Amino acid sequence: MMRFFVAARRRFVRSGAAAVFVPVLVLSGQATAFDLETYLEQVRTEYDLPALAAAVVRDGETVAAAAVGTRVYGEDVPVMPDDRFHLGSxxxxxxxxxxxxxVEEGSLDWSSTIGGVLGEDFPGMSExxxxxxxxxLLSHSSGIPMxxxxxxxxxxxxxxxxxxxxxxxxxxxxxxxxxEITVPEGSPFQYSNLGYMIAGMMIEKASGEHWETLMNERIFQPLGMETAGLGAQTTFGLxxxxxxxRMDxxxxxxxxxxAPAADAPPVLGPxxxxxxxxxxxAKWAxxxxxxxxxxxxLVAPETLKYIxxxxxxTPVRENPPPGTPTTGxxxxxxxVVLFDWADHALLTHNGSNGMNLARIVLDPAEDLGVVVATNFPGRTADEATGIAMEELYKAYSDGE
Incomplete structure (x- = not known):
């Protein structure tokens, strides 16, 4: 069931729109032309975002991808299909x-402790x-606070x-x-950027390489992510x-x-x-x-399934900061979240550095995934990307 604007065949002609390609979506035995660019432009305009991009992957391939809008709010600087968006968390x-x-290489174990790996470098660390x-650290359950x-x-x-x-x-x-850190009563979950920073330090200690180097050499390059990088998405001066x-x-x-104003401090890289x-x-999806x-x-199947x-x-959190988990x-x-628009739990995450926002949802059972990103922060961006993610999942899922 398609709940959005495909029936209206009107196309937007804004100079800021740029699409990769237009797929053909088969619903109820009939081929329906689904114009992803037009849909994203509708969402972008309704929520007054500068740029909005999305991709759908199915059965090991990207079946739809588009980017619309402008690189700078209020200016006519059209986005391009290969423009870089920030992923945040x-x-x-x-x-x-x-x-x-x-872990697979034997230099760490999931049960490795901070003290066991880093203790010699930090005398006086609390017990x-x-x-x-x-x-x-990786599951936000260590007791390290938000x-x-x-x-x-x-x-x-x-x-x-x-x-x-x-x-x-x-x-x-x-x-x-x-x-001293304390695990809360009930759920131990506390969304902790410091915890991930320390996990990154443990990875650095175990590998003898900087986290930044590892990301490039062991994630970006093997997956052929030619546009991938670290830090602010723009080249300094361009x-x-x-x-x-930001919103004042x-x-x-x-x-x-x-940089440096356009991203969080580099210390938080991991x-x-x-x-x-x-x-x-979409390749990551x-x-x-x-x-x-x-x-x-990159890792063995059993390792990825464990990840x-x-x-x-995740306890229910009222009005959490955009880009952080709500429940599940x-x-x-x-x-791992059971959305009210899906019949089983899906892998998902939101990310924001307070200046951009990205979402991903994966359904391994259907081999279906959706990624959405915008260069805008806050509740508006959170709602817009959430709606786009939901509608694209529904449109391409076998469930409806």
């Missing part, structure tokens, strides 16, 4: 996959923090850009290491991708063109600082949907 699943590689395991005011001050400290990212990670953990945007207190839109085109992000049966062989398997319950269960860098 959706890159946590990539950090978790790097951890899986280390409870030292005892937290890699599995707990971003507190103290942690945000550490991320954005005066010397944030005086050191290489891996040195800054060391300094952040060294400043925080004496804190408007060659959809730029980041008066509701005014403020474009942030390039928690989510990747960017790529919607087509390259395809690979994960294969559950280890599709090349390249995808739920570990903790959590695996490693993936939510």
């Amino acid at each position: 959706n890159a946590k699943s990539m950090t978790a996959t790097l951890a899986g590689m280390m 409870s923090l030292s005892a937290a395991t890699l599995e707990q 971003d507190t005011e103290e942690l945000v001050d550490l991320y954005f400290s005066a010397d944030t850009f005086d050191y290489n990212p891996w040195d800054r990670r060391h300094r952040v953990l060294d400043a925080w290491k004496t804190h 408007v060659d991708a959809p730029v980041s945007h 207190e008066d509701g005014n839109v403020r474009p942030l063109y390039w 928690a989510g600082m990747a960017h790529m085109s919607i087509a390259d992000y 395809v690979w994960n949907l294969g559950e280890g049966s599709r090349g390249p062989a 995808h398997a739920s570990k903790v319950i 269960e959590y695996a490693f860098g993936w939510g």
Whole structure:
């Protein structure tokens, strides 16, 4: 059942729209021309977003992909099909996959503790923090809290850009290491960027390589993600991708063109600082949907299935920050959620650096996935991308 605007064959003629191709969707035995570009432009216009991109993957292939709008809000700088969008915390699943590689290679174990791996580098670490395991860090169940005011001050400290990212990670953990951590009663889930930063440090220690190098050499390159990179999606000095945007207190839109203002501090890389085109992000969806049966062989099937398997319950959270989980269960860098528009739980995640927003949903049972991204933050972007993700899943699912 298609609940959106396919019946209206009118096409938008905005100069900001750019599509990759238009698929043919078969519903109820009849071929219906589904214009993804037109649909995305309708959503983008309704929610007043600068740019919006989406892709649908099915049976190991990208069957639809499009990008519409402008790179800069209020300006006529059309997006292109291969424009880079920021993934925010959706890159946590990539950090978790790097951890899986280390486990397979024997340099880490899911039960490896922070103290066991990093303790010699951080004398005086609290006993409870030292005892937290890699599995707990990746499932947000270690007891390390969500971003507190103290942690945000550490991320954005005066010397944030005086050191290489891996040195800054060391300094952040060294400043925080004496804190005792406590797992909450009930669900242990606390969405923790610091936890993922520390997991990244454990990966670095085990591999002898920087997280940034590993992402490029062991994720982006093997998957042929030619547009993928780290940090702000634009090249410094160029408007060659959809730029980041913020909303000020008066509701005014403020474009942030390039680094450092256009992304979170590099210290937080393992928690989510990747960017790529919607087509390259679709490759990540395809690979994960294969559950280890599709090349390249980054990790074994049993390892990927373990990464995808739920570990903790995500308690219901009222008005969580856009880009963070609301409810369901959590695996490693993936939510496991039963949406009210699907008949079984799906793998999903949202990501935002406060200036962009991305979503992904995967249905391994149907070998179907949807990725959506925009260069805009906040509740509006959260709702728009959520609606697009839902409608595209319904349109291409066998369930309706």
